[in-house]
Structure formats: C-alpha cells, structure tokens
Amino acid sequence: MKKLVEVVGLKKHFPISGSKKVVQAINNISFHVMPGETVGLVGESGSGKTTVGRCLLGLTDVTDGSILFEDQDLAGPKVRKKHLGDLQIVFQESMEALNPRLPVFRSVEEPLTTLGFDAAARAERVREVIDRVGLSQRLAKLYPAELTGGQLQRIGIARAIVTRPKLLVLDEPTSMLDPTSRADIIELLISLQADLGMASLFISHDLSTLRHVSQRVAVMYLGMIVEQGPAREVFGRPRHPYTVGLLSSVLLPNPDLPRPVPVALKGEIPSPIDLPTGCFLASRCPLAIEQCRAAMPPAHPVGEDHFVHCIRHEALGHSDEMSRVFDAFERETERILSIGARTN
C-alpha cells in the first residue's frame, strides 16, 4: 500500500535572537503514516512532538528534510494548496483555534470558506459534522465561552473533520480534560477514524492513551525518534532504554506496582541548544558505554517494522522484573480507560 505521509530526515532549528546558537527542536527524524492508521508520537515535554505536527501542517517552515504527502513534496506551494483540506489539526485547547467573538458554527465552517465552498454546501457540512461529534445543533449557535471543555474539544474536532481530511494531527487532544471527558473524546476519535477512514498522528505524553489508540508508535527524545514500531511491541517489549525508563516512570506514583524500575534514567535532560555528541541519552543511561558518547547510533532493526537508535539494545535484555512492570502498565491502561466507560 502507498504511504500517505512520509517524513524524511526532518530537521527544525529555531534561531535565538542575539545569539549564533539555535534551539535544535527536531534532529533528523524519519517516519511514515499509512492510510487509515494511527501513529502515536510520544515523548516528554520539550521533546519536539508539537513541532513535528506544526511542520506537517505547514504552520512552521522546516530547516531541512522533506515531508511527502501521497508521494508529493509539501514544500511546493502548489502541492500544499492542493492538499489544504487533506491535513487538519486538533489542538490541545480548541478554545485557541476558535474566534471568541463568533458563534462556534462559524469557526467550524471557516476551513470550507478557505476551500471555496458555497454557503449552502458549508451549512450542510457543518450540520453533518456537529451531529457526527455528538453535539446538538443548538450548541453550535453558542459562543466558545458558553461551552464546556469537552464540548469545545468536540467543536475543535468538528472543525478539523469538516474538510474530510486524510490525515488528522491530534496534538494532546485530551490532556486538558477530566477523566470522563477524556475517555469520551478518545472513543469519539476512534469511531470517527473507523467511519471516515482517516489516518492520524496522535501526539501525547500519555502512554496509556497512546497504547489504546495507536497501531504504531514513535518515541521522541530531544528531537530524535529513538524507537519506533508496532504499538504492542514498543509498549510490550520496548528495546530502547529511554522507552523503558519512560514506561517505568508512569508506574512510579503507584506504590503497589513493582520496583525498582528496570531502567532508572539519571540526571537532567541536556539542553536542545547544546546537544552532546553521540547518543543524546548517554549522560542519563545506565547502560551507556564509551562508544555511545562517540557517535550517534544508527537505526537498528529489532523486529518487523521496529527500529531503535541504540547500540546497547541487546544489553537491555528482557528480565522477569521488566515483564512484571509491563504487565502492570497494561493493567493501569485498562483501569484508566475504564473510568469513562463506568461513568457513562
């Protein structure tokens, strides 16, 4: 099957005013999204997830590399224009994407106006998507300030799907919501995707949500993808010390879960302005050896469609301790996601 989106060697560096240095937000990443699939992009705050989404949408220019959509480079203005309605984004807070002075249906129809739809076609599409996201038509006449967080997020989703996109970028779409609204929105997104056949890039630092929604997942650290592969493999048998550390840290607040964690990352995250040579994780990784500090590790295949940038991935092994941690992670995921089901 043809790839829907292919990102090749993407770099994004932000200049710092009054300095020759730059913020190295994205450092040579490559990944793809197949039609209809959900790819999860996970990483701690500042790892570059939002910047990847913004580059895809053309909201920020890229420093190097290319983004292909159905084999065409989006860098060409004509190609970007041709695919304007094909790529859409849902932000963490839809309030920011909506005009506070307009009833929300006007914000939902805006992307159609840009695409040149006439008033009657716009009205029909808006009615259709308001229904589809589970809101009453009455609510669409209200102003953003009159809606709850969950309703606003549904409006943000309606606005994004109104052009019938092939790729939806979801940038932390549930992180500002209470647990019940969060579970509802996740279920809505899953059902929309099944009905409309859209692909999505689901950006989140919430591993439990990503485990639930993604078919494949890419783990970011300091602007690099350190591990990518099928979600069940990456979450069930992670092969990069950073992924193991990230999963272990989710479980730490719960005293009933196993410890000590299999990989405890030490120290501070290096600054994206002064990145170290070699592996960016070396200063924090308990498995690091001299060679890790000498050169950036290339991608090692560790399974079908599963890669890690780590020369020590074999040393990670797969202990009983680690299995218990990941079983506990699965149970924690089920528990969190069942909250919405129970309260509905």
Ligand SMILES: Nc1ncnc2c1ncn2[C@@H]1O[C@H](COP(=O)(O)OP(=O)(O)OP(=O)(O)O)[C@@H](O)[C@H]1O
């Ligand atoms: N406009 C900008 N100018 C300068 N630096 C920026 C800009 N936007 C992002 N950055 C920097 O780029 C890096 C990546 O930021 P980004 O927001 O993409 O990370 P993130 O993983 O999405 O984090 P979060 O989960 O907190 O949103 C950070 O160091 C951030 O400070």
